[in-house]
Amino acid sequence: MGGNYRSVFDIIGPVMIGPSSSHTAGAVALGQAARKLLWQTPHKATVHYYESFALTHRGHGTDYAIAAGLLGLAPADARVPQAPQLARQAGLDLRFVEESGPSPIHHPNTAVIELWAGQQHFQISGCSIGGGTIEIRAVTMHGISVQLAGALPLALYYAPDHAQLRARQLVQHLRQLVPIKRRQIKRGQAGAVYALNLGQALATPQVEQLMHQYPDLTFL
Template structure:
């Protein structure tokens, strides 16, 4: 096995006890918060598999909520995150499910307020790393290791070329791209991993394109 850095061997800087059940869970929560784009009024969290069996002992519950509060994995406030969330007026609910999932360390997070909601499914794959496998019912793969552009758009011809042309205009290189849709001719979600982050003016230009529903940028967590 090849390692990209020493942190792949010794794990992340984190509040313990487990890189998979604590740090990975916190990063899932933090990406969910980033996709939602603001502090939620309600956070509904469901744990599956190993998460469901050991979430209290391994701190998966407080870690996930800490991520939703946008705390880093090394933030000492992690252990008090549920109390902090309640003090901020966030309604937090924690449940478990016996439903079998493809990965044992799986969580489903639904964040909502009066403006709308976002539902994210993530898995903790070890060493503090995670993957987002679903957003609002769209299947995808987001690791959070690179700046990631997420574009929800009408499922029409030319959309991929249009977004790519904007990125080319600003000399932004695409590392990986995938498109997911629930039903042909409705909406589709374009997920693009970039070699560098992008300025707000680029996001704005993409937002102004015809048939674009929403645009968001996920910046890598520390």
């Protein structure tokens, strides 16, 4: 039942717009995680809610929270409650679906977010485990689906077949900076997704430098 909490700031914090840390602040974090797969606002997003999320999303402001995350807003941003209107203005076709079945990732606070940007389709399955902390338990990118342990921070990298050496360099590079607790490589038709569970979050300048060197790298 226990969670993967690492810091006293997972407990004291976040500073956020109410009313629920798991259904609002955690939902902003889920939206932000989805956005990070693209590094832009998608043109279409469909959010599938399960269990407690399906039953209480309207009262908890989960819809505007996920919309805010998809737009890149912070949990304490005063514009969070207006996010669905802002999303429409930004040209985002945003839909919410209340699913009646059990969560595919086995948590009552589950959102599966599908994103479309250009010709690409991404999917991210996350849950809000309480106090605003989230886990990402599955992603689909470049047609490859990866089941994940859930705990963050996580580095995700897609390398086409001709660039596998580059991916191995990234793994070595990361290992010099932080312990890698778990490494998954999932191969698809024309490339592979690397999912690396990091033992510690990287400092912002390190993240910026890595993303400059490896443009398709995502940190969740």
